[in-house]
Amino acid sequence: MQPVTKGLLAGAVGTIALNLATYGDMLLRGRPSSEVPTQVAGRLADRAGVHLGDGEAKANREQAVGTLLGYVTGLGVGAVYGLLRRGNGTLPAWAVGPLLGAAAMAGSDVPATALKVTDPTSWDLASWSSDLIPHLVYGLTTASVYQVMR
DSSP, X not given: OOHHHHHHXXXXXXXXXXXXXXXXXXXXXXXXXXXXXXXXXXXXXXXXXXXXXXXXXXXXXXXXXXXXXXHHHHHHHHHHHHHHHTTSOOOOHHHHHHHHHHHHXXXXXXXXXXXXXXXXXXXXXXXXXXXXXXXXXXXXXXXXXXXXXX
């Protein structure tokens, strides 16, 4: 199996793990889902001149695009990891996992911040943990799955 394919598969499993951690947190704390991905999708569509419809249809498409952007980020980070790891020895998952989690977190938070959808400097501890912990789970899972496939 090619390193990029392994990375994509590892990123897919990592993305599932991130979603499980996120929805588990929502269940435990009774918190709502984040509106940030939906808002990012809406702003990107507006800037690109893409009309997503009106009213409820627009809101539904923005939500779908926001969710799909999360999958693209998770798969993309995994694929890049596969490319970078090709033939470069083995780093333990505990060492590379936080780096992959940070990369995925940056892949979602940097655009949201640049589009002025959110401001991480104003987040409280609960907000940071809602973002950091699932991304750490993503990174550790992605690194572990890739390591197993080697």
